Amino acid sequence: MSFDVDALLREAKVIVCCGSGGVGKTTTAAALAVRAAEQGRRTVVLTIDPARRLAQAMGLTELDNTPRRVQGIEGDLDAMMLDMKRTFDEIVVAHSGPDRADAILANPFYQSLSSSFAGTQEYMAMEKLGQLVAEDRWDLVVVDTPPTRSALDFLDAPQRLGTFLDGRLIKILLAPARAGGRAYLKVVNAGLSAVTRTVTKIIGAQLLTDLQQFVASLETMFGGFRARADETYAMLKAPGTAFVVVASPEPAALREASYFADRLSAESMPLAGLVVNRVHTPELDGLGAATATSAAERLEQAGGSEVTAALLRLHAERVAVAERESTLVDRFARSHPSTGVRRVPAMSTDVHDLEGLRQVGAALAG
Amino acid sequence: MAAAGNDGLRLHVVTGKGGTGKTTVAAALALALARDGGRVLLSEVEGRQGIAQLFDTPPLPYEETRVARAPGGGEVLALAIDPAAALIEYLAMFYHLRGAGSILNRIGAIEFATTIAPGVRDVLLTGKIKEAVDRRDGQGRYVYDAVVLDAPPTGRITRFLNVTADVSSLARMGPVKSQADSVQRVVRSPATAVHLVTLLEEMPVQETVDGIAELRAAQIPVGRVIVNLRRQPYPLPARIVKKDVTEALTSVGVGGGKAVVDGLVAEAAAYRERVALEDRELADVEALGQPVTLLAQQPGPIDRGALLALADSLAAQGFPPAKAAS
The missing domain is CATH 3.40.50.300 (P-loop containing nucleotide triphosphate hydrolases)
Known part of the structure; x- marks a missing residue:
């Protein structure tokens, strides 16, 4: 067709x-x-x-x-x-107001997300x-x-970003910021202190603090991100x-x-x-690869025109490529x-x- | 056991613009390194399963799997490195946290660490490569004579290998940082070389030029430029005497007269135009000052036979250098 x-x-x-x-x-x-x-x-x-x-x-x-x-x-x-x-910076500014925007733009996690995620x-x-x-x-x-x-990748990316922003890890990390520690304690009681300890052990305490700040400052924008990812998908x-x-x-x-x-x-x-x-x-058209190759071979064997043999071999190669x-x-x-x-x-x-x-x-x- | 080749190189990183054939070249290089008894690991990191497609095997698991035997008794193993599996393996190896893997996975921490935490994904991937390069058996001999990495494309290669820079903006100490530092020592050492695959076309050559400048600025050792899909040479002069061609064609029984002769001559003109363009690009590649290796376009699809032919062609051009007699 x-x-x-x-x-x-x-x-x-x-x-x-x-x-x-x-x-x-x-x-x-x-x-x-x-x-x-x-x-x-x-x-x-x-x-x-x-x-x-x-x-x-x-x-x-x-x-x-x-x-x-x-x-x-x-x-x-x-x-x-x-x-x-x-483009990413503009979305942040549009969705979070100038004060929060500065904090987000300066956070190393945001910088990584916006340049290399x-x-x-x-x-x-x-x-x-x-x-x-x-x-x-x-x-x-x-x-x-x-x-x-x-x-x-490009079809999946908006959803992957959305899934990440909705993920449970984010909710756990957000918990202390959201409820002044009480919700966090509940999470800890649910047996997740081991996870926090592990994360701290692997990435270090400083990284964890940066991460919590980043996630907290992004929180207000989550709704916006979700909605936009959905709109984009609908537009497609x-x-x-x-x-x-x-x-x-x-x-x-x-x-x-x-x-x-x-x-x-x-x-x-x-x-x-x-x-x-x-x-x-x-x-x-009309001169096949096999015919051209065999003619070139005969010319070479007979010591005939080298240029003509090369023309035939070049043609045979082009036909073979075209057919493939x-x-x-x-x-x-x-x-x-x-x-x-x-x-x-x-x-x-x-x-x-x-x-x-x-x-x-x-x-x-x- | 001696390193494959006598140039001291143990980690070959193969990059190139998309569409230049870097997976094919990486596989051919692994076969060339495995000649005469070498044991070589060929790995990929982008989840494309390009190696499996090339060797016509089922998708590779996160496990070193033999994909080819090389002439002379050597072998090539392949590994598709998956960052999430590498992280879980890393946790088990260094923290005895095998059980934590599944909890971390459920709450999305593995996904987080391998997709968004700055530089962590690349530290995991390059960390696994480094582990394979350094791995020794019970007698203290290297398990692999060489490791070949089918790496991310030229536009991302410096960032990929320069893991410390990314990570250090976040972690000034701690395990991620020390892991990154140990990767960096290997990547910057004379045991490593980054090879760039290009075609003789404007964009791939431009990316090669830019890529080499970036690698040099990051003090990562640059190896060879491999020009792939080089056109077959044909002895075709600028002026072709049509009368001679007509006579020669008649002598071997090719009919068709003027139309055939004109068609063949037109093809020769297009060929010469393309070759002239390629020669200009080749001059730009040679001006970079790195050794250049040329690989001819293979007739037909790339299968094991074609890979072995490419491996022969690499070896014939001294890549890898022949082993010193010992």
Whole structure:
């Protein structure tokens, strides 16, 4: 089944590009956004960690968390790079008032959570997406997802953060702050003093104190965090949101794409289609790999034209690569018959200007 | 027992941008180190089960499992390090707290320690690696001649290995701190090298350049740059005489005339353009001043045979260095 990209660009309100690392996700997101803008939709693209030259192509020179107008587009396109820590800091300030905010921002646990918790980047990408949608300035928001080890991480991250914040450990740590020690005593009586002792033994008393302060100061924000994680999840399921899964024609990337497609369908989230980047095709049809290789062998044995033998071997290699890639993509298509697939040919150079993005966009539209 | 190779390296950390093939290279390196009787541990820390997929075995448990025998009688064991299991093992080993593990798990303390407590996750993962590097048998010999780590990607590697910096902002003393310090001693020692896998494309090369600068600034020893998926070389000149090609094709019975000749020549032009681009990237890689190892693109999928071919190619380029005769 083929994937009607232009129809998607006309109709969607939010497009989420996801896939494993190194498959050209950011480039795909940027190319979709450029094409949508030039077809008349007011568009904004949120990128996570673009290659330097791709960022320059869109005029993004600094990480300032603000959408900036992209020059040189026939239409309305804004682009921004995500600043994860700043996005988190803004949520803290918005939810806790200036006095508490300072204490939270200075706490080492908060600093760790906001800069290196596995999942914070995913969570903040979704948070920023929610903010952009809420601003109601654009017809279409295109979002790139972080280069996680697995494409599924970003779906799980908001919930993992929520689960953590709701966890029993947090409640135990909160107990003394909440009830001036009395509730804490109850907990101790429940046999948990061993746990506190153990935690102190392992992480040290100072760390435990920092932790309790952090948890206490975050308490007022819990409700806010939960609500936001739920809203984000609801938005991903809302009509107008579409997922584009991006892969390269490699077994690992297609396996991730496959997991992702299954997961989206299990969550009843709409998968618009699969984009397979960097697909190789021979320039010449009708000369098979086996024929070319055997002709090259005969030329070499007869001491014939070395250049011609090399041409034949190069061609045989290209055909073999193309066939292998094609088999892998066909296998995905067979196991996901309702998912449209678009193959984007490998470019001979990296994309580093708007013209390059337009070409990718045209290839995406087919 | 001598270390595998004669360069004194016992911990090989293999990193690279996503999609460059670092798991494949780590596995090939483990096989190369196990040649001629070495015992090598290949480990991963990101829960991807990449090693099991590569060797076509069931998902690895938290237990050292043999995945391959190397030519010459050596063997490669594999371990997928899970931070929660490492923490429970650590508690049992140092505090005799095996029972506490399940209570801690129930209230979410294990989850907490392994996901959010700053740096603790990385201390647990690197701590387990260090334990394997240092482990000795009853006779005082190292259990593993070498340990190869399929590490987090280039963008996160310095932070991952530089555990003390993260932890010390929180714990100025205590067991987490001393564990971090002992990991740090191994990571910064000449027994460790971080190898970076790259493709000859703009982004992976840029990440390699940035990654090496960060590692050097953190005083973590940098080893080799391994260029993966290097294109096969073909003797194709810039100017191809189409008449000669037509004649040569006819002599071996390939028909199709002008269309075939034009198609082949167009493929040669695209190939030369790509190779020129790769050569420019390779010059940037070589300018980094680290030894460079080239691995050719393997025909067909990566299976055991392909891994052994890559291991041969590494060894032929002196990686690891051949053992000194003793």
